[in-house]
Amino acid sequence: MQVLLIRSYQLLLKGLARVLPFPRQHRLIGAGSSQTLAAELSRRRWRRPLLVSDRQLMQLQLPAALIRDLEATGLPCSVFDQVLENPTIACVEAGLQCYRRNGCDSLIAVGGGSVMDCAKGIAARVGNPWLPLRWMEGLFRVLAPPPPLACLPTTAGSGSESTIAAVFTDPQRHGKFAIADLKLLPRIMVIDPMLMLGLPPAITAASGMDALTHAVESYIGRNGSAWSRRKALSALRRIHRWLLQAHRHGRDESARLQMALAAHEAGAAFTRTNVGYAHAIAHALGSLYGLPHGLANAIVLPEVLRWSHPCCEQQLAEMARAIELEGSDGSEQGLALAFIAWIEALKQDLGIPATVAELREEHIPQISRCALKEAHPGYPVPRLMTQTDCEALVSRLQDHSDNCFR
Ligand SMILES: [Fe+2]
Numbered sequence: 424m425q426v427l428l429i430r431s432y433q434l435l436l437k438g439l440a441r442v443l444p445f446p447r448q449h450r451l452i453g454a455g456s457s458q459t460l461a462a463e464l465s466r467r468r469w470r471r472p473l474l475v476s477d478r479q480l481m482q483l484q485l486p487a488a489l490i491r492d493l494e495a496t497g498l499p500c501s502v503f504d505q506v507l508e509n510p511t512i513a514c515v516e517a518g519l520q521c522y523r524r525n526g527c528d529s530l531i532a533v534g535g536g537s538v539m540d541c542a543k544g545i546a547a548r549v550g551n552p553w554l555p556l557r558w559m560e561g562l563f564r565v566l567a568p569p570p571p572l573a574c575l576p577t578t579a580g581s582g583s584e585s586t587i588a589a590v591f592t593d594p595q596r597h598g599k600f601a602i603a604d605l606k607l608l609p610r611i612m613v614i615d616p617m618l619m620l621g622l623p624p625a626i627t628a629a630s631g632m633d634a635l636t637h638a639v640e641s642y643i644g645r646n647g648s649a650w651s652r653r654k655a656l657s658a659l660r661r662i663h664r665w666l667l668q669a670h671r672h673g674r675d676e677s678a679r680l681q682m683a684l685a686a687h688e689a690g691a692a693f694t695r696t697n698v699g700y701a702h703a704i705a706h707a708l709g710s711l712y713g714l715p716h717g718l719a720n721a722i723v724l725p726e727v728l729r730w731s732h733p734c735c736e737q738q739l740a741e742m743a744r745a746i747e748l749e750g751s752d753g754s755e756q757g758l759a760l761a762f763i764a765w766i767e768a769l770k771q772d773l774g775i776p777a778t779v780a781e782l783r784e785e786h787i788p789q790i791s792r793c794a795l796k797e798a799h800p801g802y803p804v805p806r807l808m809t810q811t812d813c814e815a816l817v818s819r820l821q822d823h824s825d826n827c828f829r
Pocket residue numbers: 581633636637702716720
């Protein structure tokens with residue numbers, strides 16, 4: 424009965440995603456494209472933007488050129504640089520105060536997924552001052568339109584620049600929650616590989632694996648369309664070709680651009696289909712142990728695929744063919760297993776551990792409960808899990824050996 428209810432709800436979401444009027448985004452893409460943003464904002468009559476970023480990026484002076492361009496164009500901006508990894512409700516509220524104090528009328532996010540999500544949270548609260556952020560959890564609860572937002576990703580992973588969702592941490596309830604609404608889709612997105620050249624290898628690896636998880640979970644989920652599958656496969660091909668290159672040669676502009684496009688395509692795919700159990704379990708691990716989102720996804724993804732593969736063998740085989748893998752015997756099953764093995768090998772090449780060193784036996788029931796609460800009924804996964812299934816899967820992520828990776 425519960426399965427029937429979950430699947431019916433997902434079917435409803437699938438129908439809804441087909442008819443939802445996703446707004447068109449203005450896209451600036453290519454090396455140096457961020458230098459054209461100020462003129463574009465001036466043309467659109469943005470007057471006083473709040474630039475949202477984090478301390479590290481400000482110290483690296485990554486937004487400095489943009490701030491200078493904005494001032495030269497007659498658009499003096501204020502800066503909120505207090506965003507932390509996994510932004511909390513308090514962080515969004517601090518950004519809201521900064522926005523009001525400075526009489527801003529728009530937002531520019533320069534940073535990774537945490538910065539872009541925080542900017543979306545600030546925008547949602549500016550538009551809906553009477554609604555607490557927590558109240559907006561779920562689908563389509565951002566009632567009034569937020570001010571316009573431009574996103575300049577500095578990592579190639581979250582794809583937040585092309586999604587309608589944002590994820591926040593609620594320390595009081597020890598968990599993460601998401602808000603999703605068409606009104607949160609950034610009005611302008613800028614993909615400039617020059618902003619990503621200095622990204623350290625570990626962040627390149629984790630964010631690239633986040634983008635891969637988006638593409639894979641979108642593709643194997645039951646709510647995909649021909650359009651979302653095309654986007655997911657395109658992202659997968661780029662990641663297959665360019666992630667290791669970007670990891671090893673961080674200043675390779677082509678590799679950075681291709682990975683940024685992959686993250687954007689994977690984001691555009693999953694914002695229409697949703698994600699799956701890898702994300703649900705990764706969020707639970709992230710909020711308990713503070714694991715970076717991409718790293719947690721990378722660790723969990725192969726286990727989730729091994730568990731799901733009886734119900735998505737064909738999709739896994741299609742992804743294997745898309746990146747020209749060969750199975751052991753040419754069968755669909757052989758190809759599906761080859762695809763999972765490729766992800767394992769990629770992880771190893773990127774220096775990502777196979778297990779979670781912090782994971783403790785007594786936390787497994789709680790992690791599984793949180794993950795299933797997040798995944799059901801919204802995530803259109805190919806094979807549904809029970810609490811027992813989930814606990815068994817999470818226990819396989821424990822480090823039983825003495826030679827920890829981390
Ligand atoms: Fe993600």
